[in-house]
Amino acid sequence: MNVGIIGSGGREHAICYMLKKSKKVSKIFCFPGNAGTDLIAQNVNLDPDNFSEIEKHCVQNNIKMLVVGPEKPLVKGIVNHFKDKSIKVFGPDMISSKLEGSKIFTKKICQKYNIPTSKFKICESLNETIEYLKNSYFPLVIKADGLASGKGVYVCENFNDAKKASEEIFNGKFGLAEQILIEEFLDGEEMSYFIVTDGKNYKFFGSAQDHKRVGEGDTGKNTGGMGCYSPSRLLSDNLELKIKKKIIEPTLNAIDEYGGVYKGFLYIGLMIKDDSPFLIEFNVRMGDPECQTILPTLKTDLMDILLSCCDGTLNQLKINFSKSKSICIVLCSKGYPEKFENNIEIKGLEQLNLLENQNIFHAGTLKTKAGIVSKGGRVLNFVSTSEDFTKCRDETINLIKKLNWKKGFFRRDIGHKVIKT
Numbered sequence: 001m002n003v004g005i006i007g008s009g010g011r012e013h014a015i016c017y018m019l020k021k022s023k024k025v026s027k028i029f030c031f032p033g034n035a036g037t038d039l040i041a042q043n044v045n046l047d048p049d050n051f052s053e054i055e056k057h058c059v060q061n062n063i064k065m066l067v068v069g070p071e072k073p074l075v076k077g078i079v080n081h082f083k084d085k086s087i088k089v090f091g092p093d094m095i096s097s098k099l100e101g102s103k104i105f106t107k108k109i110c111q112k113y114n115i116p117t118s119k120f121k122i123c124e125s126l127n128e129t130i131e132y133l134k135n136s137y138f139p140l141v142i143k144a145d146g147l148a149s150g151k152g153v154y155v156c157e158n159f160n161d162a163k164k165a166s167e168e169i170f171n172g173k174f175g176l177a178e179q180i181l182i183e184e185f186l187d188g189e190e191m192s193y194f195i196v197t198d199g200k201n202y203k204f205f206g207s208a209q210d211h212k213r214v215g216e217g218d219t220g221k222n223t224g225g226m227g228c229y230s231p232s233r234l235l236s237d238n239l240e241l242k243i244k245k246k247i248i249e250p251t252l253n254a255i256d257e258y259g260g261v262y263k264g265f266l267y268i269g270l271m272i273k274d275d276s277p278f279l280i281e282f283n284v285r286m287g288d289p290e291c292q293t294i295l296p297t298l299k300t301d302l303m304d305i306l307l308s309c310c311d312g313t314l315n316q317l318k319i320n321f322s323k324s325k326s327i328c329i330v331l332c333s334k335g336y337p338e339k340f341e342n343n344i345e346i347k348g349l350e351q352l353n354l355l356e357n358q359n360i361f362h363a364g365t366l367k368t369k370a371g372i373v374s375k376g377g378r379v380l381n382f383v384s385t386s387e388d389f390t391k392c393r394d395e396t397i398n399l400i401k402k403l404n405w406k407k408g409f410f411r412r413d414i415g416h417k418v419i420k421t
C-alpha cells in the first residue's frame with residue numbers, strides 16, 4: 001500500500017522510518033517532509049493544511065492511507081475532510097481533536113466525568129480575569145484556550161505576571177480570545193503516557209519524560225523539547241491502573257458520547273504526585289521528541305497498528321516493545337528558542353557510522369543543491385537504545401560529537417533523573 005505522512009518534523013521522520021521497514025508499505029510520500037524523509041520517501045512540497053491538494057495528490061499516486069503527525073491539521077478537520085473517501089486516515093476526527101484544540105473543552109470533560117486535574121476557573125473578559133486574580137494565591141497557571149504551538153501557557157509567580165499574561169492572551173497574541181483558563185499550580189513530577197486507539201479499544205504505546213527547558217538542570221526558557229528518555233521512571237502497575245480508570249477510559253467514553261471517533265495516538269500529559277496522576281493536558285498525536293524516543297523500541301510492525309486502528313480491529317493485535325531504554329537528544333541551532341540562523345550547512349551526516357541501536361531523525365533540515373542545511377530551531381534528533389540509560393546517553397553524545405556541527409548546541413544532561421553521575 002502507498003502511504004502518505006503529514007508533517008515535517010522528527011516525529012514524522014521516525015514514523016516514516018518505521019513504516020519503511022514494513023512489508024505492507026510500498027511507497028511513502030511526505031507532506032512536506034524534511035531532508036531525512038527525503039532519503040527514504042518522496043517529499044511533496046504541499047501545505048499540510050491544504051486538504052484538497054493533498055487529496056488530489058493521493059488520488060494521482062494511489063495513496064490509500066494518510067498518517068497525520070502534527071495537531072494542526074487534525075484540529076482543522078483533516079479526518080472529516082477524508083470521511084467517506086477511499087483513503088484511510090490515521091488520526092482523531094474534529095470533535096475528538098478538541099481534546100487538544102480547546103483546553104477549556106477538556107477541562108469541562110474533566111469536571112463532568114470527575115477526571116483528576118488541577119482546579120480551574122474560566123473567565124470571559126480581561127476585567128473578570130483581573131478581579132479573580134486579585135483574590136488568588138500564587139503561583140498559578142494562565143492558559144490560552146486554543147492551539148498556540150506550545151506557547152500559550154504561563155506559569156505566574158505573582159499578580160503582575162498573571163495580569164500581563166492575561167492581557168497578552170485577550171489582546172490576541174494566540175488568536176481571538178473570548179475566554180481564558182486559570183489553573184491551580186500542580187506540584188509533582190511530569191510524565192507522558194501514550195496510547196493508540198481504534199475508537200473502541202486502546203493499547204499502551206509507551207511512556208516518557210521530556211526535557212522542555214533549554215538549559216541543563218531544567219533551567220531557562222521553554223522549548224519544543226530538548227530531549228527525552230523512555231520509559232518514564234515513574235510508571236508502576238498501580239499508577240498505570242489509575243491513569244487508565246480515572247483518566248483514559250472516562251475521556252474515551254466522553255468522546256464517544258459526544259459523537260467523536262478517535263482513531264489515533266493520544267498523548268496524556270500528567271503530573272504525578274504521591275503515585276497519583278493529575279491530567280495537565282491531552283495532545284491528539286504522538287509527542288515530539290517522545291515519538292522518536294519510543295518508536296525505536298517498537299517490535300510490532302507499525303503499519304499493522306495503523307491499519308488495525310483504521311479498521312477497528314486493534315483488539316486482535318498484540319503490540320510489543322523491547323525492554324530497552326531509550327534516550328533522544330535534540331541538536332538545536334545556536335540561539336534557539338530565541339533568535340537563530342537558518343540555512344547553515346550540516347556536513348558529514350552521511351559519513352556518520354551508526355551503531356545498530358542508533359538512529360538520527362531529522363527535524364529542521366532541508367536538502368538543497370549545496371547539501372543539507374538547517375531550517376528551524378530543533379534540527380536533528382539523535383537516539384540510542386540499550387539496556388542502560390547511562391550507555392544510551394554516552395553513545396548518543398559521542399555520535400553528536402562526531403558530527404561536530406559548530407552552529408549547534410545540545411543538553412548533555414538528558415535523562416538526569418534516571419542517571420546518577
Ligand code: AMP
Nearest residue numbers: 118141150153183184185186269280281
Ligand atoms: P500544557 O501545554 O498545558 O501542557 O502546559 C505546558 C507545560 O506547563 C506543562 O508541561 C507543565 O510543565 C506546565 N503546566 C501546565 N499546567 C500546569 C499546572 N496546572 N501546574 C503546573 N505546571 C503546569
Ligand code: GLY
Nearest residue numbers: 210225287288289
Ligand atoms: N514533547 C511535547 C510535545 O510533543 O508537545
